[in-house]
Amino acid sequence: MIAIGDDTTIGDAFVRAVGTYAERPFLAVPAGAHRGYHRNGYEIGFTQAGREVTALIARPRRRGAAAGFIPATRCGRTLTACCIS
Secondary structure: OOOOOOOOHHHHHHHHHHHHHHEEEEEEEEOOOOOOOOOOOOOEEEHHHHHHHHHHHHHHOOOOOOOOOOOOOOOOOOOEOOOOO
């Protein structure tokens, strides 16, 4: 388990988790022919998830977003926001 304090950001906790759990599964979707996505199942480890998150964070930074900027993205029917640290 990673230590999380009152001043720990989501980003800090995620980076620690990637370092601690590296090749363990971060997300696993079991097979399910009834779904319209990942019918054969899907798994991503912490290391690969860390690479994906780093790439996502880099996009707005390349466009001039600074720390504290909160972009919102639409994913299906949900609205997701993440703070760039």
